[in-house]
Amino acid sequence: MDILNDYAIGVFDSGVGGITAVKELNRILPNEDIIYFGDTARIPYGSRSKETILKYAAEDVAFLKTHKIKMIIAACGTVSSIIGTKPLTDDMPFTGVLLPAAQAACSATKNGKIGVIGTQATIKSGSYGKAIKTIRPNTFVVGKACPLFVPLVENGYTELGNPVATLVAEQYLKPVKAEGVDTLILGCTHYPLLKDIIRDIMGEDVVLISPGEEAAKFANLCLMEQNLLNDREDKGRNIFYVSDSVDMFEENVKQFLGHEVHGDVFKVDISSL
Ligand code: DGL
Numbered sequence: 311m312d313i314l315n316d317y318a319i320g321v322f323d324s325g326v327g328g329i330t331a332v333k334e335l336n337r338i339l340p341n342e343d344i345i346y347f348g349d350t351a352r353i354p355y356g357s358r359s360k361e362t363i364l365k366y367a368a369e370d371v372a373f374l375k376t377h378k379i380k381m382i383i384a385a386c387g388t389v390s391s392i393i394g395t396k397p398l399t400d401d402m403p404f405t406g407v408l409l410p411a412a413q414a415a416c417s418a419t420k421n422g423k424i425g426v427i428g429t430q431a432t433i434k435s436g437s438y439g440k441a442i443k444t445i446r447p448n449t450f451v452v453g454k455a456c457p458l459f460v461p462l463v464e465n466g467y468t469e470l471g472n473p474v475a476t477l478v479a480e481q482y483l484k485p486v487k488a489e490g491v492d493t494l495i496l497g498c499t500h501y502p503l504l505k506d507i508i509r510d511i512m513g514e515d516v517v518l519i520s521p522g523e524e525a526a527k528f529a530n531l532c533l534m535e536q537n538l539l540n541d542r543e544d545k546g547r548n549i550f551y552v553s554d555s556v557d558m559f560e561e562n563v564k565q566f567l568g569h570e571v572h573g574d575v576f577k578v579d580i581s582s583l
Contacts, residue, residue: 312378315540318343318549319529320374321383324366325353326562327463327499328385330522331407332548333567335383338530339539342546344573345377349580351553354460355388356429356498363392363431369580371398373551380538381405383525387498390521391432395441403532407521410528411495412441416449418517419493425486425516426453428497429460438497452489456482456501463500466565470506479504483511493517503566548573553580 319335321328325348332344347370349355355363367389374382381403384390389398390406397404415424426438433455442449458478462468467475486494494516496502502520509518533539540546548571552559556575563571 314380315538316542317378317380318345318546319381319383319533320345320347320377320379321385322347322349322370322374323384323386323499324348324355324388325350325499326559326566328522329563329566330499330502330520331383331385331526334523334526335529336546336548336572338526339533340545341540341542343540344546344548345374345379346548346550347373347578348550348552348559350555350559351580354429355386356431356460357457358431360392360431363388367393367398373578373580375399381529381533383529385499385522385525387521388429388431391428391435391437391497394435394437403529403536403538405525405528405532407525408437408441410524411497411519411521412438412445414524415493415495415519416442416446418519419446419449421490421492422446422448423450423452423489423491423493425489425491425494426451426497427456427459427482427486427494427501428453430455430457432497438495450489452486452491454482454486456498458482459498459504460500463503464562468503468507470510472507475504475507476511479507479511483508487512491516493519495519495521497521550575551578552576553578
């Protein structure tokens with residue numbers, strides 16, 4: 311008989327970026343199976359309208375639900391911001407990256423000034439500001455859209471000292487830094503890849519929050535609370551599905567994580583579901 315605890319954790323993102331959440335899930339929950347969907351054929355989500363993002367997100371969830379899963383994580387900063395605190399499904403545990411990251415930032419800040427960087431859709435939604443102020447009223451929040459960060463990361467311009475990435479990051483981050491924030495939410499899956507450059511500009515004292523990691527920690531607590539953790543002893547499997555080329559995804563993962571993808575990768579036609 312099927313046991314719910316043995317089911318996988320479903321994770322989705324507009325592309326490869328949600329792998330930061332998978333990496334953390336593999337670290338803290340090594341016995342769990344992960345089913346990942348990366349909508350690589352339709353990335354970017356961050357420059358699209360709310361209606362389109364919601365439509366894509368609903369399709370991503372529907373695809374994950376064709377598998378045996380016990381929880382869904384929307385590892386995409388854009389989707390998480392557009393839905394705010396509303397879950398995308400109510401028949402199983404669900405989390406986006408917004409609340410876990412907002413909570414982590416509220417715990418980290420000492421001076422009550424938090425910066426948020428993300429895609430245009432994320433910043434326009436104002437969701438981070440709302441979530442932070444609900445958790446910690448009177449917090450000062452400054453948001454900045456950094457639309458050029460995703461293509462920089464996709465093209466591998468991530469190393470500390472890279473002149474193009476540094477110039478762009480300085481343009482975006484200077485006004486955020488000028489506000490005196492002591493905590494910065496890297497509110498898009500791709501941004502943790504620019505951590506070294508961002509830290510260099512913001513300074514060592516500014517705490518950088520990676521939403522994918524926070525969402526993975528949150529999922530752990532959630533599954534624990536609901537008695538849904540897998541109690542087997544052998545290692546879990548990662549299975550990745552993408553809507554565009556498998557080779558390109560594998561290449562991108564290598565760039566993202568610095569090593570080969572850990573798991574099988576399959577192409578899926580999401581429009582045929
Ligand atoms: N995954 C998106 C996010 O975290 C970044 C890429 C996109 O625009 O789709 O916001």
